Amino acid sequence: MKKFDVVVMGAGAAGLFCAGVAGQLGLSVLVLDHSEKVAEKIRISGGGRCNFTNVDTAPANFLSDNPRFCRSALSRYSPRDFVALLQKYQVPFHEKHKGQLFCDRSAEDIINTLLAECELGKVTRWQPCSVKNIRFLASSAHGVSADSYEIDSDRGIIQSSAIVIATGGLSIPKIGATDFGYRVAKQFDIPMVETRPALVPLTFDADAWAPFAQLSGLSLPVHIATGSKKERVVFHEDLLFTHRGLSGPGVLQISSYWKPGTPLQLNLAPLVDVAATLSQAKASSRKRIANELASLVPSRLAETWVAQGAALGHNWERPIMEASDKALTALAERLSRWELLPTGTEGYKKAEVTAGGVDTKALSSQTMESRQPGLYFIGEVVDVTGWLGGYNFQWAWASGFACAHGLAAKLRPSANIEPA
Template structure:
């Protein structure tokens, strides 16, 4: 039976990076994945160019870009492997990259460059990779050598039975099942008695009921910058990002960001013109032009949206100089305080991440090791840490993988 210092389940961002880092430390590493293609989520991310980190992440307040029952849990790993550390790695490998928006870094050529970098690091350090390879069962074998913390993990795989001193679960979440996402990591956690924080889709488009959405269904493809908010008091969250109308609801960065915080039944509050004092601008237009109100709005909004918006009330369809002050005030309020309640999300099929996961209370924030379960580690998306849109989830994958890899131990030598 083959023996390894560590078996890593899941060859995505976290699993690949952890394997390479552990290999660099001289450990004997086995990396397994059930999918036939490696790192599919890296490959499709960022429009195929992989938004691999965000240079604006401040290690002193980095947890503010994450959610979970305890976002502070992420600080330790994020402070010990920073965006600058991963940027330096990308530069050493000669991968050209650029910044698009708000610190978001993308490979110039292709996400495949990032995958190739990680695979090369694994190959150079002797990591054995079995893919595709399913796992039928995982057993914990207690050797009784507690002085050395010598737990053993036996994996019954499609390529035979293997044994490892440590087991790292890097299986990701439920998002995008068509590229291989499963609940396998959560099942492993439950097998070993670790609690799971309730799962739901994150960074996902939102849907609206048919009748409520009918006035806007024809706006698919319209995009504009907005300010969007949900929740109340301490649970309130807001973002200023671009909004995109779709046939069934809303998407774009603004919606993806807020979706991770939105709860079923809550309303969204959207300011469609956050950089404009709409009431004052409409009063000025009333005093200076005879344009139809939809044409006035088209100075600040996409034309299709301006037309559709003014169709909501007959008082908003005539010349602006003939509109009453009350009608203009109502129009201004509707644009700056649009409230609507989603009927749901587009689900895991369209979600970029999974919110929830292995409860961080059951893990060490220094090593990602399960408390009371020597040699069992959970890293990346399978953990209850979810980042904002813009490279923060990949940075959590790198950082949690690095923290884990530095804590892994070689298997103790057999007793003489």
């Protein structure tokens, strides 16, 4: 039987980072993964360049049933700390947009950094390796001095003092996502917050969407909102039309807040006063409404927009000087207050993350240890979900760091390691 202080399950962002830190704090660590390759999500993230953090990270950028939970970990391991780590390995990076930091070369730089940190911590890595069963051996019941775990893996039985679950969420099953972490939570009676796909494209009824399907591929800056007055959330980002609905950063962001059965409100021309511009054009222009509108929004959208008039009782397919003020006002209103009812999402197959997960009520915000002694949860498996823009990786680093220090303080108290 192999023995380790800690077995980290899942060699993704949170697991590899936590393993490296814990190893460097003096713990003997095994990190295992059922996939042959580690950190597949880092590899495909940020279009292959990994948006590894956001310099403006704050608790307000995260969704959770307990919004305060992430504060402590985020404050103890900041974007600056991760940047310093990359600088140690001379990894080149740049800021792209709204505080988002990306690798200049490729996401492999992040994976290589994490693996180098694991090397420094003398971390043992097993992959592919699957876990079939976990048993808790309470010291009281077994007449030994400390609690421990016995893990049946396809590489034999492993004994450890602690287990860290870092197996992520359900999104993108084809690169190895499983519900393993949630099953372990269930086994140890750790409560769950219902999971749902987040940062995900939204879909619409096929007939209702037919007029817009031809706009597939078109992208434009919008204001997009959801929720009633008190809970209203608005993002100012780009939107992308797809064959089945809407995607793009604005839609991915709002999808995390969207509740089935509720509408979205879109302003497709947020930077201009459409009504005033059309009214001015009416006084002097001989052009068609669509041609005038095309100076405010992409021309494909302008054409599609005016074509909707007939169904709404307006003739928008005419020269602007012939249009009534009422018709132009209605057109401008619809463009700046377009209300849409999504019928669903593209699901876990396309979602960047899984919202919900292990309920933070059962976890320590200082160490990520659950109320089951020696069992820790970090990263996306926990009910903490970041916005688009590098926040999810920052949570992976911060929760992994808090956990590693918590483990060291618990398992190596003589080394005087405080929780960070």
